[in-house]
Amino acid sequence: MRNPSSGGGSTSKTPCCSKVGIKRGPWTPEEDEILSNYIKREGEGRWRTLPKRAGLLRCGKSCRLRWMNYLRPSVKRGRIAPDEEDLILRLHRLLGNRWSLIAGRIPGRTDNEIKNYWNTHLSKKLISQGIDPRNHKPLVVNPNPNNSPEVIITHDHAASNSKPGPKSNLSPGLVEEMGGSSIQISDANDQLGQYQNLVVNDISNTQNCHNSDGAMTMGLQGGYVQGNEENYIENCNEDTFSSFLDSLINDNMFVNQPQQQPTFKPLISSSSPAPTFNHAAIWEAELIRSTIHTSCDEQSELNNINHLA
DNA sequence: AACGCAGGCAACCGCTATCCT
DNA sequence: TAGGATAGCGGTTGCCTGCGT
Numbered sequence: 001m002r003n004p005s006s007g008g009g010s011t012s013k014t015p016c017c018s019k020v021g022i023k024r025g026p027w028t029p030e031e032d033e034i035l036s037n038y039i040k041r042e043g044e045g046r047w048r049t050l051p052k053r054a055g056l057l058r059c060g061k062s063c064r065l066r067w068m069n070y071l072r073p074s075v076k077r078g079r080i081a082p083d084e085e086d087l088i089l090r091l092h093r094l095l096g097n098r099w100s101l102i103a104g105r106i107p108g109r110t111d112n113e114i115k116n117y118w119n120t121h122l123s124k125k126l127i128s129q130g131i132d133p134r135n136h137k138p139l140v141v142n143p144n145p146n147n148s149p150e151v152i153i154t155h156d157h158a159a160s161n162s163k164p165g166p167k168s169n170l171s172p173g174l175v176e177e178m179g180g181s182s183i184q185i186s187d188a189n190d191q192l193g194q195y196q197n198l199v200v201n202d203i204s205n206t207q208n209c210h211n212s213d214g215a216m217t218m219g220l221q222g223g224y225v226q227g228n229e230e231n232y233i234e235n236c237n238e239d240t241f242s243s244f245l246d247s248l249i250n251d252n253m254f255v256n257q258p259q260q261q262p263t264f265k266p267l268i269s270s271s272s273p274a275p276t277f278n279h280a281a282i283w284e285a286e287l288i289r290s291t292i293h294t295s296c297d298e299q300s301e302l303n304n305i306n307h308l309a
Numbered sequence: 310a311a312c313g314c315a316g317g318c319a320a321c322c323g324c325t326a327t328c329c330t
Numbered sequence: 331t332a333g334g335a336t337a338g339c340g341g342t343t344g345c346c347t348g349c350g351t
Contacts, residue, residue: 026319048336065320100339116318
């Protein structure tokens, strides 16, 4: 890809691999093999000193990235499946540009891969369907007979343009749900919200980790005021965020409103015409459920969640 | 066949969080 | 507690490739 001699960034700032003799650019098969063999032998970690120990003329960051994104045995290569695509969309609506969190829920996919896929495929797809990819809300299209892509963003979330930070990058959809007592989306995005609810609901029926009623409601009602995202998030610790997730999970519009059992459609009509029920949703729910279960048991997941708090 | 263009994606960047001494 | 080291994250860059002309 990149020309090693050209250097990566176009900025004048000092790159991390500015040392003379440190190689940059695309990795060669030989380098891959050296790195793979070394990590299989010695294990991950100590990236800073790894290149020297392994005999690579790379910086530690580069080695880590290469391993995480390509050389790890668990990394899945190949096209993103429609099921995965739908899952990415729904997770993005919940989590925003938290690529690592999204990737953590899609086995075999890396944050970089998902990020790239989002930027090159999904965001454009959403735009073409009149949905703002930043907040998953309908775009207000300027009435235009030739369907030119002139659009007005209706909900310009701060996360879209501001410097990302752990405390300010929740998706607007998520924030919206945090502020309301119901997960139900009341605008033209109803269908999308309902579809998401199905998944969330499915999770709620089986996940039993933080499922106390008290904890469940705390995240939503304990201090968050709609429009005051920062305050809420700043006060949000692991428990409250977990509780918030629980509240999402347990807020069950279909139980409350069984007559509204909707006709579900994929968020994006990527493949076949919309079925009344999508296997992807079941698969996704199962996947998310399993990760939530995992989060109950593993500190690493807590650490991940903690990034949001 | 040659050229130009746009899209895809691997890699790099700066920044922040966490760990360690 | 402070400060350095390390790990990890999300945004951005720019080369490569495929396609259209």
